[in-house]
Amino acid sequence: MGIPAVALATVAAIGKSVADIASTENQKKAIDLQKKQTLISAQQKSMANMDLMEKVIASNQAQAGGKGVALSSPSLNAIERGNYNKSAKAGQNIELEKNFELANLETEKKNVNATLFSKLFGNAAQTAMNYKNFFDEKPKAG
Amino acid sequence: MSKDYQRISESPILRTTPVKSKAPGLEAIGGTLGQVSQMLFQKAESIQKEESATQYLQAEDQMAHAVTQAQEQMLMHPNQSKYIADQTKETLGAISKSAVVNKQNRGQLEYSQHRSEDKLHYAAVSESMDQSRRMGKFGFLSTFDQTLKTYEDYLLHDPDKAEGFHDNIESNIRGLVSTQILTPHEGASALNAMGKITQNIHSLHDRFKEGGSNAAEAAGHVESLLSSKELDRADLPHDASTAHIFDSHSQDIVAQNAFAKAQLHQPFSYAAYNKMSEASKQKLAQYWEGSSNAAGLVNSGTPYPKILSRLQDLKNQGKTLTAQETAEKAYLEDYQKNLNNGDYLSVAANTNLGSKYIQDYRRQETAITDMNKDEHGNLSPEGIMQRNSLFNDFVSNMATLGHAQHLPSNLIQPLPPQKIGAIQQAFDAGGDVGSALNELSSLRSENRAYAAQGMKTPVQQQAVLMAGYLTDEKDDAFKTRLLQHSQTIPYGPDGVAKTAFQVAADKDGKNSKQVEYELEPYLKDILNHRTKSPDFREDVAGIRGMAMNWIYGEAMRHNDITMSKFDDYAMEFKQHASKAYNLTNGYNFSFNKKDVPLDQHEGEMVTNYLLDKFNKDQMRVSSSDQVYSNNLVNPKFVTATPDRMIIIMNSLGEVVHSEPFQTDLLDAARHYHDEKQKNLDNSLFEKFKAEWQ
Numbered sequence: 001m002g003i004p005a006v007a008l009a010t011v012a013a014i015g016k017s018v019a020d021i022a023s024t025e026n027q028k029k030a031i032d033l034q035k036k037q038t039l040i041s042a043q044q045k046s047m048a049n050m051d052l053m054e055k056v057i058a059s060n061q062a063q064a065g066g067k068g069v070a071l072s073s074p075s076l077n078a079i080e081r082g083n084y085n086k087s088a089k090a091g092q093n094i095e096l097e098k099n100f101e102l103a104n105l106e107t108e109k110k111n112v113n114a115t116l117f118s119k120l121f122g123n124a125a126q127t128a129m130n131y132k133n134f135f136d137e138k139p140k141a142g
Numbered sequence: 143m144s145k146d147y148q149r150i151s152e153s154p155i156l157r158t159t160p161v162k163s164k165a166p167g168l169e170a171i172g173g174t175l176g177q178v179s180q181m182l183f184q185k186a187e188s189i190q191k192e193e194s195a196t197q198y199l200q201a202e203d204q205m206a207h208a209v210t211q212a213q214e215q216m217l218m219h220p221n222q223s224k225y226i227a228d229q230t231k232e233t234l235g236a237i238s239k240s241a242v243v244n245k246q247n248r249g250q251l252e253y254s255q256h257r258s259e260d261k262l263h264y265a266a267v268s269e270s271m272d273q274s275r276r277m278g279k280f281g282f283l284s285t286f287d288q289t290l291k292t293y294e295d296y297l298l299h300d301p302d303k304a305e306g307f308h309d310n311i312e313s314n315i316r317g318l319v320s321t322q323i324l325t326p327h328e329g330a331s332a333l334n335a336m337g338k339i340t341q342n343i344h345s346l347h348d349r350f351k352e353g354g355s356n357a358a359e360a361a362g363h364v365e366s367l368l369s370s371k372e373l374d375r376a377d378l379p380h381d382a383s384t385a386h387i388f389d390s391h392s393q394d395i396v397a398q399n400a401f402a403k404a405q406l407h408q409p410f411s412y413a414a415y416n417k418m419s420e421a422s423k424q425k426l427a428q429y430w431e432g433s434s435n436a437a438g439l440v441n442s443g444t445p446y447p448k449i450l451s452r453l454q455d456l457k458n459q460g461k462t463l464t465a466q467e468t469a470e471k472a473y474l475e476d477y478q479k480n481l482n483n484g485d486y487l488s489v490a491a492n493t494n495l496g497s498k499y500i501q502d503y504r505r506q507e508t509a510i511t512d513m514n515k516d517e518h519g520n521l522s523p524e525g526i527m528q529r530n531s532l533f534n535d536f537v538s539n540m541a542t543l544g545h546a547q548h549l550p551s552n553l554i555q556p557l558p559p560q561k562i563g564a565i566q567q568a569f570d571a572g573g574d575v576g577s578a579l580n581e582l583s584s585l586r587s588e589n590r591a592y593a594a595q596g597m598k599t600p601v602q603q604q605a606v607l608m609a610g611y612l613t614d615e616k617d618d619a620f621k622t623r624l625l626q627h628s629q630t631i632p633y634g635p636d637g638v639a640k641t642a643f644q645v646a647a648d649k650d651g652k653n654s655k656q657v658e659y660e661l662e663p664y665l666k667d668i669l670n671h672r673t674k675s676p677d678f679r680e681d682v683a684g685i686r687g688m689a690m691n692w693i694y695g696e697a698m699r700h701n702d703i704t705m706s707k708f709d710d711y712a713m714e715f716k717q718h719a720s721k722a723y724n725l726t727n728g729y730n731f732s733f734n735k736k737d738v739p740l741d742q743h744e745g746e747m748v749t750n751y752l753l754d755k756f757n758k759d760q761m762r763v764s765s766s767d768q769v770y771s772n773n774l775v776n777p778k779f780v781t782a783t784p785d786r787m788i789i790i791m792n793s794l795g796e797v798v799h800s801e802p803f804q805t806d807l808l809d810a811a812r813h814y815h816d817e818k819q820k821n822l823d824n825s826l827f828e829k830f831k832a833e834w835q
Contacts, residue, residue: 003186005182005183005185005186005189006182006183006186008178008179008182009178009179009180009181009182009183009186010179012175012176012178012179012182013175013176013179015171015172015175016171016172016173016174016175016176016179017172018172019168019169019171019172019175020168020169020172022164022168023164023165023166023167023168023169023172024165026163026164026165026168027163027165029163030161030162030163030165031161033161034158034160034161037156037158037159037161038158040156041155041156041157041158044154044155044156045155048155119172123176126176126179126180127179130179130180130183131183133183133187134183134186134187134190136244136245137187137190137191137194137244138190138244139190139193139194139197139242139243139244139247140242140243140244141239141240141241141242
């Protein structure tokens, strides 16, 4: 009676490992997706930043033109440089944020792998232990 | 810069949304599967456990069965316990080994296997211990009987050793009890048995010591107790099937034998005594007590008349006797019967002094015979003399015993039957008269009377008596003829020659009446003397018969059937007879000097001394007037019997006093006479003196 139960139990234990692996793959996929999202989000943010800077510059040029300020005016140039700098700083921040998130996700992925490894190892160890217990309990001729 | 720039941001930024994956579902599946696996493993484990437990229980059961079987076998074959234990150990090992169990149960199984093995081993050891104990017990109990016997022996013969023996056995029993070979109860019983024997012997000793028996006698009896090996069935019914019908005590001959012996104060079987019930022991003790009283009465030298009167008392009581009195009566009757049967020696031998005399005599006789034997085994003349002297001393001693007890003289016969037989044979037809005379002369004068008394007829008695008197006179021819003429067949008025004399008597001879009549003057002195003795009729008839035999015998010898020389024959007889009866006579005494060597004067002195003493004794119980008047009416006469007893007789021929003659009697009489004479002289002197003044 014991042996079929042990076989079933072994199948179940393997099933558990398989499920664990599948679950890990899914988690990894989710993390990749998150990565992509993050990348897209970061690009969108940088695009928006650039758009904003172009609009500001265009507006400034329009106003300067309206006011009769030559486009070669140094003040205007200075203002223009200031705007560039601001935009560049925002762009840098977005880049930094993107990098942080990607690094996080990379860590997460590593975690998932480690968890899987540990789970699989644990399962194997548990099963081995169960086997040992089982065979310890198994009656033998002296 | 301004909020306008914000407002004009027209490209919306993607908002990050958390990604949902299938992972948690899969994890849930994995967890469930894990749980299932765990449960299954647990289930499988429990199934295995149950299986093992079942096997374990089976093995346990088999082992228990094997152990039980082994114990049964051990009970049936205790002597093979060790082998059975070894075999079972192997069986247990096999069971344990073949059992399919898990590790835990394996341990348990091994534990219980070892425990069972230990248990069996212990049982085997204890069984073999038990067995050796049983053997030890058997050894002890099977020899205990012998031990008890040895102990009895020691108690009876060697009390000092008995004590040590008892101590040894006791410590032995203690050891056996402490090693459990004997149970405390058995040990106590064994000690009890020894104690009981001690008690029995003590009580036996006590009972022997009671009344009459002295230490020597008791020792003698106890000595002979163990020698009487009788059947050990005292106090038991002869047949179990009839036990309820009969009084076992009256049926059992051994107990009866013991009772009879106790009544006669003879040693009875100790085994019988030991087996008896307490009631029978009591009865036996009462018999013993009674016979002890009687034996004491007899052995303490109580005068025979007193013994007879006691016996008469007992007889008069008829059937109202107690056990003691029954035994006393039986003993006294036996005593009297033995005496009347002439069994004086065996009666005397029962007394302390008598048995001592017999022992001394036998010892000394052996010594004399051994010392005086030549190489051919013949006694030297000196040896013969010594032996004769010893024998005569013995006879005198034995006779004195009887006289001391005032036995009638006719009952005292201290000579052994062989001696009497050797003399008696002279009177058979053609008997050897010479050897009879030799036997007679080997006896001392005072003992010859006993030889005479042992003869069958009065005539023979008187012939031997006269021959005895004449032993020192050297006229052997007369003595030989005297005895020959008294022989039963050839001579005498009743003999074969009777007819011839009768025929002759019708012509000019003498018939027997005439012979008797004419013989009377020649016998006058002797008959005169003899008629002064008690119970003289037989003696007188014997003397007459002897004289007649002599006359007829002589007449036959001379072929003188007409008795022409009657006077010669009678004269010869008288000459010798007066040598034999050398008489000293007085008005109140008559002695034969052959019996007591007293001359006329001495005879008077002794007679006066004895009569005065007798009268003085009488005056203790009656007044002097009565004594004197009694003496006038019933004068006393003093004489001596052939066995050297001085007797005082009254005129009715009754012996009122008797004592053995000894030389100190004469001394005492002489002294008494002198004193009396002196007193008489003094009183006469005083009388004369008074008259002179």
